[in-house]
Amino acid sequence: MSTFLREEEGPTWQQLLEEGKTCLSDAGVTESGLDAWYLLEASFGIDQVHFLMDRTRRVNRQRLEKSYPVYRDYLEKRASRIPIQHILGNQEFMGLEFTVDENVLIPRQDTEKLVETVLRDHKNQALSVLDMCTGSGCIAVSLAVLGGYDKVTAADISKAALKVAKKNVRRHFLVQKGTARSESTLISDTPWKLKMCTYVYQGGDAQEQETAGESVSDNGYSPGIARIPGVRKKEFVLLESDLFLNLEQDEKFDIIVSNPPYIPSAVIDGLEPEVKDHEPRMALDGAEDGLYFYRILVQQSGRYLKEGGFIYFEIGCDQAEAVGKLLTAAGFGEIETIKDEPGLDRVVRACRNR
Ligand code: GLN
Numbered sequence: 001m002s003t004f005l006r007e008e009e010g011p012t013w014q015q016l017l018e019e020g021k022t023c024l025s026d027a028g029v030t031e032s033g034l035d036a037w038y039l040l041e042a043s044f045g046i047d048q049v050h051f052l053m054d055r056t057r058r059v060n061r062q063r064l065e066k067s068y069p070v071y072r073d074y075l076e077k078r079a080s081r082i083p084i085q086h087i088l089g090n091q092e093f094m095g096l097e098f099t100v101d102e103n104v105l106i107p108r109q110d111t112e113k114l115v116e117t118v119l120r121d122h123k124n125q126a127l128s129v130l131d132m133c134t135g136s137g138c139i140a141v142s143l144a145v146l147g148g149y150d151k152v153t154a155a156d157i158s159k160a161a162l163k164v165a166k167k168n169v170r171r172h173f174l175v176q177k178g179t180a181r182s183e184s185t186l187i188s189d190t191p192w193k194l195k196m197c198t199y200v201y202q203g204g205d206a207q208e209q210e211t212a213g214e215s216v217s218d219n220g221y222s223p224g225i226a227r228i229p230g231v232r233k234k235e236f237v238l239l240e241s242d243l244f245l246n247l248e249q250d251e252k253f254d255i256i257v258s259n260p261p262y263i264p265s266a267v268i269d270g271l272e273p274e275v276k277d278h279e280p281r282m283a284l285d286g287a288e289d290g291l292y293f294y295r296i297l298v299q300q301s302g303r304y305l306k307e308g309g310f311i312y313f314e315i316g317c318d319q320a321e322a323v324g325k326l327l328t329a330a331g332f333g334e335i336e337t338i339k340d341e342p343g344l345d346r347v348v349r350a351c352r353n354r
Helices: 013-026 032-044 048-054 061-079 084-088 109-121 138-147 159-173 206-211 273-278 292-304 320-329
Strands: 090-093 096-099 128-132 151-156 179-188 193-201 231-240 253-258 305-314 332-339 345-352
Touching: 013 032, 013 048, 013 061, 032 048, 032 061, 032 084, 061 084, 084 090, 090 109, 090 138, 096 138, 096 159, 109 138, 109 253, 109 305, 109 332, 109 345, 128 138, 128 292, 138 151, 138 159, 138 231, 138 253, 151 159, 159 193, 159 231, 253 292, 292 305, 292 320, 320 332, 320 345
Parallel strands: 128 151, 128 253, 151 231, 253 305
Antiparallel strands: 090 096, 179 193, 193 231, 305 345, 332 345
């Protein structure tokens, strides 16, 4: 523990950062410098410009007394290998900030490839999307906000994860650009099902909206608003469900996406402490060969996909062939494997044949 608070002459900003860096690298944190900076930034509320200008200045005593204990607390947590995202409560994904905690997998940059591939393939907004195993909701929310799809359903077995996803839906979907009005309706408590709608002003005239489909129809909650020219209704549903268990039997989607748990059980214990000790195992563990969830999803998704609908999986970099085979055996076509930025197989896409 540093003695900065007891010293007559307090530390400079640079010394504070160095202290954090040493503390974290001693604990085996790889990005110790970067993480120390983020924790300093968050605890003292200093930005990079001011840090660079003032780095050799001593930190004001009052400010030190107020923020230094917070900084130390953050450093100790990080040194015990708690992920920085759990300490700060946030992770950026697809240019949006997502709330995270220990109940959800922290959004990975790799997963952006999954979202990007769906956005690449589907420019039409009049589509319904199902995100199976949504976790923080990062995939579903990004697709709803950036793809503008009319209906997005996000399912997860964990109610605690769905509460996090709900925060992210509120954070980005309910307040997106052009929102004229929004509302939430609890459809059922067991299983937990929450429907959220936004009415987004997109310009254009009423005629155009009419031909775009049912999105302007009145759902009974907001008489009138959906009929205003240029307003388009967008729906987001959060559903507690063990895979497809609680979905409506006759509901069919244009697109199903999923980043299911896919790490072989035996591999998990060899992962970094941040992952194996602090992220939910149920979000990582794909059973013996890692393919457990793909088998069920491939087998059951045909029933919930419209003819000609597409399924997109994030996969482990050595799983493309196995997942492709499962899809072929189940009658899917147009199978494509997409690589991530580092050049590893990351997404498999397939079409439910017409
Ligand atoms: N890509 C994640 C990791 O390597 C795993 C995600 C998953 O199992 N869906 O930690």
